[in-house]
Amino acid sequence: MSNHRRNLLSSQVHEPAKPRQRTSHTPAQKAEYRRVTYGLPSPLDNWIACSLDFASEPLAGDGFCAGNFLVQDYVTCTVKVVKVEGEIEELFQDPHTFTLYLTVHLHPSSGFLVYYWTSPTVILASYTGTGNELNAPDWVTLVSNPRSFRQPQTHIIELLMIFAAQLENERLSRRVLAWCFAVSRPSYTHLWRSPSLTSSWSASPRNLRSHKTRASALTYEQSQERRLLLNQSPSWTSTARRRQM
Structure with a gap:
């Protein structure tokens, strides 16, 4: 290499490489990108977010029954996320x-019964990743x-019943459907604790069937008249005499 070229190379100043400029996105822009690209938040994310606003005990007037039993129309749902570390x-x-x-x-x-107080645990969704990606669902934060x-x-x-038919819950499908069928039947055992309701449901001692009359359905005067009529009947008198003979 000639001395002239060597002097030119030594006279050049090497500036450090500048990092590539990155465009900073606002949270609103990221949310719009997730919505357009990945369809997030998903309907499941929206359902959980809206349901968390009802974490308190329901009021008595929020149910579908009557009286003091309106709270029984609600159940407590617990959602949890289990993370399995990658190998x-x-x-x-x-x-x-x-x-x-x-x-x-x-x-x-x-x-x-106590056996039905807790349902089988079902899988709602699963996700594979680090949890920090833009395509990660919102429920990963739980x-x-x-x-x-x-x-x-x-x-x-x-x-x-919808999630029981999914492939992730194939092993628990029968148990989940059996539990749903059992608790879908109304249970009125708690109604018997109210005297005001049971008083109107008490069984009547009278026999109200019109095709057959019993002594329990007659008053005292009616039963005495019926007995006197039977004693005066000729057929009844002749039958009684035969038995005495």
Whole structure:
């Protein structure tokens, strides 16, 4: 290399490389991108977000029954997310697996047996990734943070029957459907605790069937008249004399 070229190379100043400029997106822009590209938040995310607003106990006037039994129309739903770490092999690690579970709890005073107070746990959804991607569902943030809320019992039974038919719940499908069928039947055992209701349901001692009259359906005067009429009947008198002979 000639001295002239060597002097030119030594006289050049090497500036450090500038990092590539990244465009910063606002949370609103990210939310719009997730909605357009991935369809997020999903209907399941919206349902959980809306349901968490009803975490408190329902009021007595929010049900479908009557009197003091309106609270029995609601059940407690518990959702939780279980995270399974990906396997690590040397310098590489597999993505994590997130699974969303749902368990339904009946009110203790609903009238059902203790066996039916808690439903089988069903899988609502699953996701594979790190959890920080833009395509990650919103329910991934519930890891190690179970949440409970209240929902009408009829709505949850329909929801469980839908998810019981999915492939993830194939092993629990029969148990879930059996539980839904059992609790879908109304239980009126808690109604017997109210004297005002049971007083109108008490059985009558009178026999109201018109085709057959019993002594229990007659008053004292009517029974005496009937007895006198039978004693005066000729057929009855002749039969009684035969028995005495």
